[in-house]
Amino acid sequence: MTEILRVQGLRKAFGGVVVANGIDFSLSAGAMHCLIGPNGAGKSSFFRLLLGEHAPDAGTITFDGSDITALRSFQRIRRGISVKFQVPGIFKALSVRQNLEVAFQDHLHGQSLGATIREMLDFTDLQSEEMTPAGILSHGQQQWLEIAMAVGVEPKLLLLDEPTAGMSPDETRKTGEMLHDLNGRGITILAVEHDMAFVEQIARRVTVLHFGSIFAEGTIAEVIDHPGVQEIYLGTADV
Numbered sequence: 001m002t003e004i005l006r007v008q009g010l011r012k013a014f015g016g017v018v019v020a021n022g023i024d025f026s027l028s029a030g031a032m033h034c035l036i037g038p039n040g041a042g043k044s045s046f047f048r049l050l051l052g053e054h055a056p057d058a059g060t061i062t063f064d065g066s067d068i069t070a071l072r073s074f075q076r077i078r079r080g081i082s083v084k085f086q087v088p089g090i091f092k093a094l095s096v097r098q099n100l101e102v103a104f105q106d107h108l109h110g111q112s113l114g115a116t117i118r119e120m121l122d123f124t125d126l127q128s129e130e131m132t133p134a135g136i137l138s139h140g141q142q143q144w145l146e147i148a149m150a151v152g153v154e155p156k157l158l159l160l161d162e163p164t165a166g167m168s169p170d171e172t173r174k175t176g177e178m179l180h181d182l183n184g185r186g187i188t189i190l191a192v193e194h195d196m197a198f199v200e201q202i203a204r205r206v207t208v209l210h211f212g213s214i215f216a217e218g219t220i221a222e223v224i225d226h227p228g229v230q231e232i233y234l235g236t237a238d239v
């Protein structure tokens with residue numbers, strides 16, 4: 001399979017805190033992959049490095065065949081990387097439709113803008129909430145709106161930081177189905193997730209990050225069976 005992402009020797013420290021300690025990581029195009037690890041392992045920082053919000057101290061990031069290490073965030077987004085962070089990025093006072101318009105305004109215009117908004121309203125089951133202020137949607141609906149804002153621009157790679165945090169079991173299951181749908185449309189997905197049932201629902205392969213380093217990688221069964229993985233969650237393992 002074609003490789004869509006390759007990270008080599010990625011390193012970043014904030015003073016004495018090393019958030020990425022020489023990460024080597026790759027993703028095949030079409031993958032659905034989860035990144036797990038204890039709190040503070042560096043998962044969100046890794047996303048911020050991929051998106052260009054943090055400049056690495058060392059290492060390279062190759063995306064879709066090009067070295068993007070020196071590119072700024074907006075340039076990476078234009079090349080097809082989209083992200084949904086943990087902190088809600090919706091405008092609560094604006095309607096669902098206005099949120100989608102804001103998210104797509106740099107990429108889509110006229111008929112294609114209208115068509116994509118309709119498609120995303122259908123995809124998220126938010127058709128009847130089109131004019132509802134986003135702030136009064138349920139927590140799950142707000143998360144889906146944000147996913148729609150991230151995917152309407154047709155990314156090649158979608159990064160999701162804890163997409164199911166705070167969701168009910170039903171909302172979590174539905175989110176898993178949505179991600180399978182997106183993956184079926186050809187979008188490569190990399191998700192940070194704590195909920196192992198959800199990881200099992202969506203991921204074919206899993207990478208475990210610990211103290212900014214890759215600790216283990218494999219299928220879910222391989223990772224769960226890994227002797228050190230249980231220990232790092234209990235806080236007793238060294239890298």
Ligand SMILES: Nc1ncnc2c1ncn2[C@@H]1O[C@H](COP(=O)(O)OP(=O)(O)OP(=O)(O)O)[C@@H](O)[C@H]1O
Binds near residue numbers: 017019038039042
């Ligand atoms: N801008 C920053 N300046 C200083 N320290 C930072 C910065 N960003 C992150 N850190 C620290 O780096 C470490 C990794 O943080 P990060 O948020 O990447 O971990 P995480 O694996 O996503 O954690 P969680 O699962 O709790 O979200 C933490 O100790 C955090 O406090």
